[in-house]
Amino acid sequence: MFLKADKQHQYILIFILLFTLVAGIMIVICPPALFPDPSWGFQVMRSMQMGGGFNQLITPSQSNLNNDNIAFLTWWSPGQYLIPYLFSSLFHTNAGQSGALTILLCDVLGILGFYSFFKKVGFSPMVSALSVLLIASQQFYFIPFAFYNGGETLLFGFLGWFLYGCFSFKKINWQLFVFVILTGWVGFICKSAYLWMYASGMACLWINLSFDKKEISSWVKNGIILSIPFLISLGSIFKLFILRGTNPASVSPGFKLSLEALCFPLASPLLSGFSVDELTHGLICHQDEPYFNATQTLFVLALLALLSVGLFWAIIRFVPKPQYKIAISMFYGVSTLFFLSVFLRQLDISYEGRHFRIVGLLFIPGTVYLFSQLKPFFKYAFIALWICVAFTSFKYFVNSYNANTHINAHGTSGFSQQFIDQQALDHLQQLDKTAPPNALFAFISNDLGLDILHHRIISMDAFEEGAAATYIANNEYDGHSGPLYILLPQAFVKNKNVEAFKVCFKGYKNFTIKPISKGYVLLCGE
Structure with a gap:
């Protein structure tokens, strides 16, 4: 049912892109609200428009209100306001409209990028199209149309193409060097959290280049060569940006062992790839009234972790796509180790599924493929659940857009103001x-x-x-x-x-x- 070899995948892609275009035009007319994190970026944009330097946040000084405090903003990466700044400069749009144009561009690029990547690692056009349809059916896809969330939107537009590139090179050449350096810079500009994804992607690239080599020396040689542009890109990011100020990893209050720290990264495929975190209003970090009490939350989290590990095992065992297995293993493994360290050290990074979004996205085509191989009962059950999630997501979009249009206030920035x-x-x-x-x-x-x-x-x-x-x-x-x-x-x-x-x-x-x-x-x- 999922794998018919015809042109239906083209209609699926056209439907997704047309829907995204219509929704994008709607939010250009009435821009979304703004998440707190990119609000700081737009304050930098405001400072720059008023004559401040690049990426400088200019605010009244707490020690003397007659003076200004000038800070180079390193807590968040600059892409969240630079791309809207570009649209604002080119088309003379306000900040809200510029953010809406950014959302439209990144969502179109993201759908095409992930579709191309899924095909690149061996999935059929139909499974690839159904996978991006599943992505576009979920609440996390609709969130930017209600709240501009900055880096998450930019990364969605970039990561599919980044992954496509990681599995495109067959040999080491100068184009590979340029790819490694530039994707490090561009991805970081999109969102600073990209750095662990960058490392995961480089691991995929190294394995893909060395996969058919039997000699260990060839693997070591390829690793050493790839590390050169990787370290150049990473070193320049730290030198020119990260070390100029504070960031979420700057201060640790100490080590704390907890069940949440272990289970949350393991549960990330279901939390982030299938909107579980959004549908429960935030399993640990609550945006609204929580669905579960503390004890229930731990139980649900542990169950999701077990189910996610089981899904990973099933994909590795039954999905015959070697390159895809490399991608899913590297990103799931690196993210688990990275965020386990982050949560155990209590760094200032929240327990939210959005931090793991790329892990969840990578699990989607494998899940679609697995269900396509099952008996009709399980296929129809999967489709029924899919329809329920899609309905919930569309309802979220309609309610949010209605609030932004008819309830929330609007000023010169263009953004919908809730408070x-x-x-x-x-x-x-x-x-x-x-x-x-x-x-x-x-x-x-x-x-x-x-x-x-x-x-x-x-x-x-x-x-x-x-x-x-x-x-x-x-x-x-x-x-x-x-x-x-x-x-x-x-x-x-x-x-x-x-x-x-x-x-x-x-x-x-x-x-x-x-x-x-x-x-x-x-x-x-x-």
Whole structure:
């Protein structure tokens, strides 16, 4: 049923690309909201548009609000805002529209790239087309159409072609050197987490080049030669970017042994490749109300780990595609070891399936192939589950797009703003036009400042109930500039949380609270 040798795969590809094009046009008309991580990148883009240097985040200094703090942003890679910056420069679009164009481009490139790679490693056109249809049916594919997520979108557009290249070279030549160096740079620009994927891809390339060599010396020789451009690319990334600031791996609070640290990487094929993490609202890191309590979560996680390992064994045992087995073994193995180390050392990387997305994507064609070899009952069961997931994903897209279009606020940035209403945003943008040049605007959501065009902005941490003392310690600002405007939810007034924000700004004494909409107030300092 899955393997008919006809031209149906072409219709599947056309359907996916047409749907992606229509959805892409829709979000260009009404851009998505913005995840927190790329919000920082767009703040860098804002700083550059206002005259700052490359990749420099310019913010008011906490030690003296009259001065600016200039930081080279190394926590996240620059591609999340550089590609939109390119679209903005070429087509004079706002940031939201530029992000939407980036999503459209990367999703088209990603579908074509993974389809080409799946065929490259031995799968038929039909299995390859069904695999990318399964990818495009899942919630993680729809997320960028609701929330621009930066690096994940860029990597999706790049990784299929990177993998295709890793299995295209038959001998070592100058083109191979260029490929290794450039893919290191381009992938890192897409997302800094690419580095472990880069190492996995180089392992695939080395094995693929040496696979038919019987002499150990040939394997060693190929490894040494490949390490030269690999180290050149990696060394330049560390020298020119990573070592210029902090990143999630900069500080470790210590070693901690836990079941989550072991099971989460092992469970990554199902968590990330089949949207389990998204469908459960985040198995460990919750975006919404969690589905399971702590004990249930550990049980589900352990079960998913066992099922993922079983799926890996079945693919290695029953899928007759040697190159594909190399790819899935290297990426699953390297990711497990890498993230096990990360989680045991408690580095600042969250337990989210999105970090393992490439592992899940690689498992998809093998899974489709396995079910194509089973009896009709299992095939129909798989298709029924697939339809349910696709329906859930499409419903997510419709609801999110409706919220972005009709509920969330929209300002000059173009992005859909969730944490402010339209009346309050209109008031802020008018105040931005009329306030004195030295006025300051402060927000507890780092995307809102993108709609302030003429003044300096402060992005404060999100406030947690019952942690006022810690909050103040981390968000203290000394000195006095011009008028200060802090946007806060109306509920903060009732709970008296505004007092914590007054203490954060020691140089300001006279504070007033001004309601600017039904849900928001301005805490104004002089």
